[in-house]
Amino acid sequence: MARTVFKTAEAGASRLVGSIPTLSRHDSTIDAHYEVKSLKNGMRPGFLKTLGGEAGCKRLSAEFYARVGKDPVLRPLFPGKSLRCATEEFAAFLIQFLGGDEDQAQSRWWLSLRESHARFQIGAAERGAWLKHMQATLDAVQMDDGARKALRQFFFESSAYVTGKETAAWESGELGARWAEQRALDECIAAIAGGRDQEALAFAPRFASRPSVFVGLLARMMQSRREPLIRFVIDAVQREPSLMTRRFAGKTLLHFASGAGCLDVVESLLRLGADPNTRDDGGHTPLYRVANECASEAGPEIVRALVRAGGDVNASGGVTRTTPLHMAARRGFMGIAQALLDCGAAADAKDTKGDSPLQRALNCRRKEVARLLAGRAS
Numbered sequence: 001m002a003r004t005v006f007k008t009a010e011a012g013a014s015r016l017v018g019s020i021p022t023l024s025r026h027d028s029t030i031d032a033h034y035e036v037k038s039l040k041n042g043m044r045p046g047f048l049k050t051l052g053g054e055a056g057c058k059r060l061s062a063e064f065y066a067r068v069g070k071d072p073v074l075r076p077l078f079p080g081k082s083l084r085c086a087t088e089e090f091a092a093f094l095i096q097f098l099g100g101d102e103d104q105a106q107s108r109w110w111l112s113l114r115e116s117h118a119r120f121q122i123g124a125a126e127r128g129a130w131l132k133h134m135q136a137t138l139d140a141v142q143m144d145d146g147a148r149k150a151l152r153q154f155f156f157e158s159s160a161y162v163t164g165k166e167t168a169a170w171e172s173g174e175l176g177a178r179w180a181e182q183r184a185l186d187e188c189i190a191a192i193a194g195g196r197d198q199e200a201l202a203f204a205p206r207f208a209s210r211p212s213v214f215v216g217l218l219a220r221m222m223q224s225r226r227e228p229l230i231r232f233v234i235d236a237v238q239r240e241p242s243l244m245t246r247r248f249a250g251k252t253l254l255h256f257a258s259g260a261g262c263l264d265v266v267e268s269l270l271r272l273g274a275d276p277n278t279r280d281d282g283g284h285t286p287l288y289r290v291a292n293e294c295a296s297e298a299g300p301e302i303v304r305a306l307v308r309a310g311g312d313v314n315a316s317g318g319v320t321r322t323t324p325l326h327m328a329a330r331r332g333f334m335g336i337a338q339a340l341l342d343c344g345a346a347a348d349a350k351d352t353k354g355d356s357p358l359q360r361a362l363n364c365r366r367k368e369v370a371r372l373l374a375g376r377a378s
């Protein structure tokens with residue numbers, strides 16, 4: 001069996017921690033997580049305490065973004081009236097990064113720092129402004145000089161990294177070790193995005209001890225729809241069924257699998273007892289996710305599998321109380337709309353505006369679905 005050896009850093013010392021087998025059809029890289037010493041095991045959350053715990057991280061983020069909100073260079077990067085989401089996401093990152101509550105990952109959309117910043121033009125002016133406000137924010141927190149210097153160094157390095165620059169190897173101390181771990185996570189996401197499956201599979205088990213982060217990784221694997229990655233996901237949940245109840249960005253694996261059109265994963269999760277009516281933090285069920293996102297041909301089969309397992313085909317949710325049929329109509333997903341109707345979806349359901357699925361299809365010029373729904377209405 002091919003093995004990939006990788007390096008991590010722990011509390012100031014860089015050392016080899018594990019030998020990760022690459023996936024073959026009959027063995028799984030998930031085994032490797034038992035061989036890998038998690039960063040968290042050997043690491044005291046020293047900087048979390050320095051910053052005042054989770055409440056301190058939230059304060060730091062709020063104070064930092066209050067400054068960003070007034071900055072003429074940075075403010076245009078954050079369209080919209082409020083910086084509330086950005087503040088919550090940055091606080092969640094800090095807490096999670098510094099070894100606090102892992103479930104904070106639920107408040108994040110991205111796992112990879114480089115990926116989350118790739119859509120912005122961040123040049124020297126933006127980075128300079130960001131660092132200036134971060135330093136002023138840190139200066140207002142009481143801490144010893146050594147801790148302040150280490151945090152400054154961390155933000156100096158990480159701000160260069162998010163702009164795409166390669167930074168000098170820096171693995172000393174708690175922050176260096178945690179940064180090496182974050183870089184590994186970024187590498188894993190980049191490998192998934194770049195189609196380098198063996199690389200992704202070699203990195204991924206390292207995060208199995210961080211369930212919310214791991215669910216985020218598994219979600220990315222499912223979105224790739226590539227077979228070796230899908231097999232890894234199924235293997236992971238079979239070994240650790242409690243992953244079914246964990247969330248990333250407010251969603252469970254069943255929401256992600258349904259939206260990504262991964263029928264095999266949906267069926268495995270349902271066999272293991274996943275709740276087909278579980279709601280994401282927007283109030284939506286997995287059936288809504290299929291109807292809203294699943295452009296793949298597996299969509300109708302996923303609808304049937306969810307309904308067979310007890311999924312409520314007429315569950316309405318979210319601010320506008322839309323049903324899965326409203327969403328299939330809006331997206332123009334003909335096969336899914338047909339499967340929902342076959343499973344008993346109400347063609348005359350009304351959302352908060354009083355619109356039926358037919359009205360939604362007409363609003364979005366989905367002629368084929370509109371014809372199907374008009375036939376049902378009569």
Ligand code: HEM
Nearest residue numbers: 077086089090093108109110116122126127130158159162
């Ligand atoms: C170099 C200067 C930087 C600029 C101009 C910048 C700008 C931004 C912008 C515009 C967003 C999107 C906010 C949104 O969509 O809500 C964002 C998100 C974020 N930034 Fe930065 N950023 C910088 C550096 C950093 C650094 C150094 C870190 C961490 C050490 C960081 C951590 C984050 C996190 C965690 C998010 C939210 C992504 C998520 O988890 O969903 N940023 N940043």
